[in-house]
Amino acid sequence: MAQILKTGEAMERALALLEAGEVVAIPTETVYGLAGDATNGEAVARIFEAKGRPRFNPLIAHVSGLAMAAGIAEFDRLSEKLANAFWPGPLTLVLPLAGSARIHPLVTAGLDTIALRMPQGFGAELIARFGRPLAAPSANSSGRITSTTAEAVEADLGGKIKLIVDGGATQVGLESTIVKVEEGTLRLLRPGGIAAEVIEAAAGRPLVRGAAGIQAPGMLASHYAPCAAVRVGATDVLPGEALLAFGSDRIKGAERAVATLNLSPTGDLREAAANLFSHMQALDRSGAKTIAVEPIPPSGLGEAINDRLSRAAAPRDVSWDNP
Structure with a gap:
């Protein structure tokens, strides 16, 4: 079973496991994430295996700030404006993958784009200490109800991972809002913890709904489901x-x-x-x-x-x- 440590005592253990290519369940302001080194193929594969996640479903790479993000993706002026307005926080930006990015291809599921977010709290500190982005989908079995407490993570994935960092119940309770800028058009790929109207006000333009295919996490027709x-x-x-x-x-x-x-x-x-x-x-x-x-x-x-x-x-x- 997974070891459960409070945020105040978990940092060094979490860093050691991430360096060894293991995955760690961590709290964020949105939901609990199952985090692994986004540059390490074995670590990313462990995320998919623990969740039972289909490999065609991309992951979000979490960063410690714009400096780290700029080495992974190409920012246009509007995307940078949104990052400055909402990071750290529950906004994910889908951006063109930079040619020099060291992100493992499993993270992007073969797409030429990358989904990036800067979390708040323990997650941001962990990434800054680790020095590399963390791929971190929600810490639950694929397709099932998202975990918002350490206890829920343990009940679902406790037998498959080594550490759960307990930060209490998450504040937002929903995954991040995902948007993509396409030639000046702002497209909503997944509604989430920041209301669309708030993003539209900051961007100064409307959000277009709908997209073809799986361009980001959370776009599968069946998801977040209980057994009932x-x-x-x-x-x-x-x-x-x-x-x-x-x-x-x-x-x-x-x-x-x-x-x-x-x-x-x-x-x-x-x-x-x-x-x-x-x-x-x-x-x-x-x-x-x-x-x-x-x-x-x-x-x-x-x-x-x-x-x-x-x-x-x-x-x-x-x-x-x-x-």
Whole structure:
């Protein structure tokens, strides 16, 4: 089983494992990440193996700042503006891979672009001390509910990795927002911890939704799924279902739910985002075969919450999800 150490005592152990080509589960402000040396093919392969992740799904490379990022990717003026506005923080930029970059090809899944983010807190300090970028997808089995606590990581991946760094429950609770600049067009590849409207205000231009193919993590149709089925936008609760509620008003039949958790009784989308994955995990443990989800407003962080719920509810491709 994995060793669990608090952030204040984990740094040297984490650095030693990363130098040895191992992977380490670390807290970030968004979710827990499964980190490995992005320049080491064996380390990156261990990430894919531990998660059971399909090799065509690229990883985000995490950096300690713009100086490290500039050696990996080619920044245009708009991308640099966004990095200055939102780093460190929950924004990932998809950029052209620099010719001199030492990123292992497994990280990019054969693409000529690289997804980059600068995290806050322990992750940023770890990368700065390590001196190299860390590939770090969410620390959970591929396709399953994202981990926002060290306990959730241990329950899922504890038998496959050597260290989990415990930083408590994550603040944002959703993965980063991913955007890509294409010839002046700002494209949203994955909604996340920064609302689209906030990015649009900083960029001074609108975000275009939609993209062809898998250009970044989190774009698979089925993702973030519990073992139970998920029914989004529910207007009633059917017998035997658990209920993921939102706000103060309940849908028809709520009293017969086998278990109920409310993302935010006051209708606060930031609170709902922080609670999303932990509440889904708890309801999944209730024994219900289906989780009914009350409607969530689509604005602000609601866009990212609804994105995660729709992917959790999508038909599942078990051929790669559980290899």
